[in-house]
Amino acid sequence: MVPLSYYLVLSGILFACGVTGFLIKRNIITIFMSIELMLNGVNLSFVAFAANWHALSGQVFVFFVMVVAAAEAAVGLAIIIAVYRTRETLNVDQVNLLKL
Amino acid sequence: MLHLTIFLIFGAICVAGAVNLLVQRHPINSALSLIVVMASLAVEYLLLGAEFVAAVQVIIYAGAIMVLFVFVIMLLNAGEEERTKGSRVAMIFGIPGMLVGSGLVAWVLLEHSGTHSVAAGALPGPPKTIAWLLFHEFLLPFEVTSVLVLIAIMGAVVLAGHPDSGGPAKKEG
Numbered sequence: 001m002v003p004l005s006y007y008l009v010l011s012g013i014l015f016a017c018g019v020t021g022f023l024i025k026r027n028i029i030t031i032f033m034s035i036e037l038m039l040n041g042v043n044l045s046f047v048a049f050a051a052n053w054h055a056l057s058g059q060v061f062v063f064f065v066m067v068v069a070a071a072e073a074a075v076g077l078a079i080i081i082a083v084y085r086t087r088e089t090l091n092v093d094q095v096n097l098l099k100l
Numbered sequence: 101m102l103h104l105t106i107f108l109i110f111g112a113i114c115v116a117g118a119v120n121l122l123v124q125r126h127p128i129n130s131a132l133s134l135i136v137v138m139a140s141l142a143v144e145y146l147l148l149g150a151e152f153v154a155a156v157q158v159i160i161y162a163g164a165i166m167v168l169f170v171f172v173i174m175l176l177n178a179g180e181e182e183r184t185k186g187s188r189v190a191m192i193f194g195i196p197g198m199l200v201g202s203g204l205v206a207w208v209l210l211e212h213s214g215t216h217s218v219a220a221g222a223l224p225g226p227p228k229t230i231a232w233l234l235f236h237e238f239l240l241p242f243e244v245t246s247v248l249v250l251i252a253i254m255g256a257v258v259l260a261g262h263p264d265s266g267g268p269a270k271k272e273g
Binding site for chain 1: 103104107111114115118119121122127130131134137138141144145147148149150152153156157160161164165168169172173175176178181182183184198202205206209210216217218219220222223225229230233234237238241245248249251252253255256257258259260
């Protein structure tokens with residue numbers, strides 16, 4: 001028997017690591033990976049709450065979050081490739097114009 | 101007791117992978133530690149009984165999405181990131197503030213969340229049940245996600261496709 005709060009604390013730690021990486025990392029791919037880490041933390045709390053309240057819809061929502069994450073990864077990585085083609089850098093400090 | 105031990109072991113692996121993602125400077129190392137995080141999260145899902153979610157986590161997240169990341173890292177030949185100097189205020193106030201805030205949230209969660217505990221395999225989520233839910237209660241969202249994935253595929257092809265095929269980029273990748 002694991003208390004529900006342990007799962008929530010673990011998911012909070014993962015989310016906080018994701019936010020920290022998003023803020024301190026300078027490589028655009030690593031920033032993107034931090035976003036995936038945040039989504040994973042949220043997924044864990046979805047599943048934990050689903051088990052706590054015996055509501056299977058929580059697990060279905062995790063499925064939807066994964067689909068959105070997959071779509072986001074495909075489009076985001078394509079944008080990263082497009083940015084790299086014109087700027088030839090992955091450092092976000094040098095990508096400071098909205099223009100491609 | 102065994103349940104708690106497995107939870108703690110894989111939770112520790114999970115947190116270690118997440119911290120390693122932040123510490124490593126080469127993106128490929130960060131990607132591999134993210135795979136470790138996702139694989140140990142799949143074990144946590146199994147502990148909660150969510151078999152389908154655990155399988156999908158390994159197949160889609162640790163498989164498909166991370167392969168995409170690793171391909172892009174290799175394609176763009178990403179090297180070690182250069183550290184830029186952040187502001188000193190962020191170092192002085194940000195890190196202690198973050199520690200205090202997360203400690204506070206953890207304390208509130210641990211103290212005030214009651215005595216709910218989740219048994220091992222508390223809510224089994226076999227593919228059959230999930231599929232029934234997806235095709236009955238969640239039929240409309242499910243169909244909308246298929247449209248979303250289609251749009252994402254087309255967007256990825258247009259954005260990353262060959263520059264001559266109408267993209268804004270002029271230079272050859």
